[in-house]
Amino acid sequence: MTETIAGYGYGTAGRSPVTMKDLEELRASVLFGPEDEKALRLAGDVLEDQVEDVLDVWYGFVGANPHLLASFSTPGGQPVGEYLDRVRARFGQWILDTCRRPYDRQWLDYQHEMGRRHTSLGKNRADAADAASHVPMRHVIALIYPITATVRPFLERKGHAPEQVEAMFQAWFKSVVLQIALWTRAYADVREW
Amino acid sequence: MTETIAGYGYGTAGRSPVTMKDLEELRASVLFGPEDEKALRLAGDVLEDQVEDVLDVWYGFVGANPHLLASFSTPGGQPVGEYLDRVRARFGQWILDTCRRPYDRQWLDYQHEMGRRHTSLGKNRADAADAASHVPMRHVIALIYPITATVRPFLERKGHAPEQVEAMFQAWFKSVVLQIALWTRAYADVREW
Ligand code: HEM
Ligand code: HEM
Numbered sequence: 395m396t397e398t399i400a401g402y403g404y405g406t407a408g409r410s411p412v413t414m415k416d417l418e419e420l421r422a423s424v425l426f427g428p429e430d431e432k433a434l435r436l437a438g439d440v441l442e443d444q445v446e447d448v449l450d451v452w453y454g455f456v457g458a459n460p461h462l463l464a465s466f467s468t469p470g471g472q473p474v475g476e477y478l479d480r481v482r483a484r485f486g487q488w489i490l491d492t493c494r495r496p497y498d499r500q501w502l503d504y505q506h507e508m509g510r511r512h513t514s515l516g517k518n519r520a521d522a523a524d525a526a527s528h529v530p531m532r533h534v535i536a537l538i539y540p541i542t543a544t545v546r547p548f549l550e551r552k553g554h555a556p557e558q559v560e561a562m563f564q565a566w567f568k569s570v571v572l573q574i575a576l577w578t579r580a581y582a583d584v585r586e587w
Numbered sequence: 588m589t590e591t592i593a594g595y596g597y598g599t600a601g602r603s604p605v606t607m608k609d610l611e612e613l614r615a616s617v618l619f620g621p622e623d624e625k626a627l628r629l630a631g632d633v634l635e636d637q638v639e640d641v642l643d644v645w646y647g648f649v650g651a652n653p654h655l656l657a658s659f660s661t662p663g664g665q666p667v668g669e670y671l672d673r674v675r676a677r678f679g680q681w682i683l684d685t686c687r688r689p690y691d692r693q694w695l696d697y698q699h700e701m702g703r704r705h706t707s708l709g710k711n712r713a714d715a716a717d718a719a720s721h722v723p724m725r726h727v728i729a730l731i732y733p734i735t736a737t738v739r740p741f742l743e744r745k746g747h748a749p750e751q752v753e754a755m756f757q758a759w760f761k762s763v764v765l766q767i768a769l770w771t772r773a774y775a776d777v778r779e780w
Contacts, residue, residue, distance in 0.1 A: 416725070419654040423729035425736075461612040513779055528779045532609070535728060535768040536616035539761050543618075568732050575728040583776045586706055586721045 399483045401520030403507055404491065410506030412579055417502055424572050430565035431497075437562040438493030440552045441545075445486045451544050453482065465529045477523040484520075492569050505573060509580030516580070531581050538574055542567045592676045594713030596700055597684065603699030605772055610695055617765050623758035624690075630755040631686030633745045634738075638679045644737050646675065658722045670716040677713075685762050698766060702773030709773070724774050731767055735760045 421427075441448065456462045466481070467473045488508075495501050510516030512529040549562045579587050614620075634641065649655045659674070660666045681701075688694050703709030705722040742755045772780050 419652075420725060420729050422652055423655070423726055424732040459612075459615055462616070531771065531777060531780050532613060532768045533616055535771060536613050536764060538731060539617040539764045543757065543760070564736065567736070571729060571732045575725045578724065578728060578771070581780075582778050584724060585775050587724050587774075 399487055400480045402484050402487055403520070404487075404495075404504050405500055407503040407507035410503045410576075410579070412502055412506060412576060414499065414502070417497070417576075420572055420575055421497075423575075424568040426565075426568045426572060429561065430568055433558075433561040433565035434493045434569065436554075436558065437549060437566060438490055440549055440554070440562065441489055441493065444548045444551065445489055448489060448545065448548055449482055449486055452485070452541070453478070455540055455544075462533065465526050465533075467526060468524055469526060474523055474525050477518075477521050477525055480521045492566070492573070502576070505576040506580055508573075509577030512577060513580050513582060515582065531578060534577060535574060538570055542570050592680055593673045595677050595680055596713070597680075597688075597697050598693055600696040600700035603696045603769075603772070605695055605699060605769060607692065607695070610690070610769075613765055613768055614690075616768075617761040619758075619761045619765060622754065623761055626751075626754040626758035627686045627762065629747075629751065630742060630759060631683055633742055633747070633755065634682055634686065637741045637744065638682055641682060641738065641741055642675055642679055645678070645734070646671070648733055648737075655726065658719050658726075660719060661717055662719060667716055667718050670711075670714050670718055673714045685759070685766070695769070698769040699773055701766075702770030705770060706773050706775060708775065724771060727770060728767060731763055735763050 456466065463473060464471070466478050491501075491504075507516065511520065512531075512534055514528040517528050518525055545566055546559075546563050549559050549566070554562070578584065649659065656666060657664070659671050684694075684697075700709065704713065705724075705727055707721040710721050711718055738759055739752075739756050742752050742759070747755070771777065
């Protein structure tokens with residue numbers, strides 16, 4: 395399936411400058427452990443056939459916020475439809491990767507690549523898009539909130555016990571925070587990352 | 588009360604380079620609205636006499652994680668007791684400020700000052716401490732998770748209805764994400780903040 399996603403580069407990204415030790419420390423900071431891995435596997439099963447619905451919510455949110463839509467638009471302010479569509483497919487795959495991939499060296503490398511794709515070093519390349527040069531870092535950090543909070547109702551939708559829903563939600567929250575901390579490494583020249 | 592907190596500088600900080608328009612956009616990104624302000628006021632009342640208990644949890648967490656304790660330690664690795672104590676008092680005040688202060692220009696200015704105090708431009712100054720030069724930005728972002736999640740049980744402790752607890756929790760979560768997005772502006776040379 396992954397081969398059919400335009401521009402998706404899991405497994406072929408360059409090496410991230412982030413070390414496995416950095417990753418371990420960040421895992422400790424967000425209290426990410428084996429229970430969270432298990433909960434994310436379950437979340438993957440729960441979300442699998444709801445991916446398009448989750449993306450509808452997120453894209454609706456981006457579309458409703460001019461300061462966010464700007465990142466998918468030309469410098470002149472025209473939203474780039476094909477770019478939005480292509481990124482959407484990768485975003486869907488990311489939901490499943492977040493739940494199912496082992497957080498190993500390969501995962502770490504693609505984390506860095508996803509970070510780069512939000513900065514002027516990597517944005518627009520995968521899709522030959524003529525959109526804004528970069529996504530401001532502050533907006534990436536701020537989106538931790540909606541990307542986390544909006545997932546909860548979808549986790550509740552498959553009849554799991556409240557404790558299971560809670561475990562899936564906490565694991566998702568931890569993983570999003572962990573990933574965004576990693577992505578900011580790609581922003582030029584954060585000297586004290 | 589605020590005068591008795593060593594090094595606390597609310598109202599006397601320099602001007603933040605962040606604009607009120609930037610702030611508005613970030614508020615929109617985390618869906619922060621008037622309902623959240625109300626919920627935070629309530630959270631202030633709920634947390635007021637539990638501040639020391641919350642700080643015990645957070646300081647316990649920092650103490651248990653060498654990569655975090657390092658920020659409160661000399662470059663040689665000695666934790667600096669007086670520094671830990673003085674910062675703790677400001678941290679307690681921050682809990683109440685998060686709940687009770689209007690998020691206006693003065694608040695924005697102190698946001699930037701708090702950010703600076705985690706970087707080599709501002710760290711150690713308020714306390715003339717000989718501790719590590721800066722808190723790595725990735726760790727500040729990662730702590731969004733524990734600083735958010737650990738507050739929930741304290742919000743539950745005063746007999747409020749589940750919807751009220753949920754509203755307080757969501758508002759707290761939004762505010763922490765918003766503030767950390769603001770703080771990263773102080774990190775030297777984030778060109779694409
Ligand atoms: C929690 C925060 C965010 C998450 C989890 C996230 C997730 C993603 C993912 C998974 C991709 C596709 C990566 C790939 O190519 O495989 C992506 C790309 C993209 N995101 Fe984000 N994103 C976040 C914040 C933002 C924000 C705030 C914006 C601004 C609107 C944004 C705009 C974009 C754009 C324009 C791309 C395409 C980049 C390219 O040219 O390849 N993202 N994002
Ligand atoms: C969500 C993340 C964080 C929040 C909300 C937070 C909150 C605070 C607050 C409120 C203060 C006092 C500000 C003032 O002077 O009025 C402070 C200072 C400090 N924090 Fe953080 N912090 C965060 C992350 C971290 C991390 C990851 C570390 C690493 C251990 C850390 C270490 C410190 C240190 C060393 C100071 C003293 C700075 C100085 O020299 O003035 N913080 N923090």
